Amino acid sequence: MKNPVNELIRQVRQLAGFPDAGTALQRICDYLRSEVDHYDWVGYYLAVPGERLLVLGPFSGAPTEHLRIPYGRGICGQAAELDSTFVVPDVTEQENYLACSLATKAEIVLPVRHNGEFVAELDIDSHTRDPFTQEDTVLLEAVCLITAPLAASILRT
Numbered sequence: 001m002k003n004p005v006n007e008l009i010r011q012v013r014q015l016a017g018f019p020d021a022g023t024a025l026q027r028i029c030d031y032l033r034s035e036v037d038h039y040d041w042v043g044y045y046l047a048v049p050g051e052r053l054l055v056l057g058p059f060s061g062a063p064t065e066h067l068r069i070p071y072g073r074g075i076c077g078q079a080a081e082l083d084s085t086f087v088v089p090d091v092t093e094q095e096n097y098l099a100c101s102l103a104t105k106a107e108i109v110l111p112v113r114h115n116g117e118f119v120a121e122l123d124i125d126s127h128t129r130d131p132f133t134q135e136d137t138v139l140l141e142a143v144c145l146i147t148a149p150l151a152a153s154i155l156r157t
């Protein structure tokens with residue numbers, strides 16, 4: 001990472017203050033992707049209440065065909081089902097995986113919870129194999145906490 005984690009978190013907190021939640025999340029995705037070399041795709045999947053379905057929200061990186069993902073499918077769907085962080089150091093070893101780009105080698109997905117309810121996921125794809133460390137977990141867990149009210153406020157249909 002080019003900057004200390006604390007500095008990245010401070011910037012994310014500042015970006016989260018933008019009045020429109022969708023724009024704030026978009027700026028945060030763009031910021032994280034530009035700041036961290038091994039983040040090649042950064043995006044939010046929003047949980048549709050009562051439907052066991054994720055819909056793509058703000059993201060930064062190459063467009064993906066995976067606009068809607070049912071719970072249980074792929075890494076994102078599995079993380080939603082389990083409501084827990086899912087780290088895949090090498091996507092070729094994960095059978096239940098939805099390929100976004102052939103360049104993707106690793107992925108991390110974290111649940112975003114608002115008032116105890118699972119409302120979204122933060123999904124990061126990397127073109128580097130096995131890139132995620134404890135530093136990423138600290139950063140991304142903080143990002144999830146900061147952005148939870150924003151993700152919860154976006155209309156999910």
Ligand code: SME
Nearest residue numbers: 064074075076097098100
């Ligand atoms: N690879 C994900 C799909 C979403 S893209 O990475 C943006 C998965 O297996 O769920």
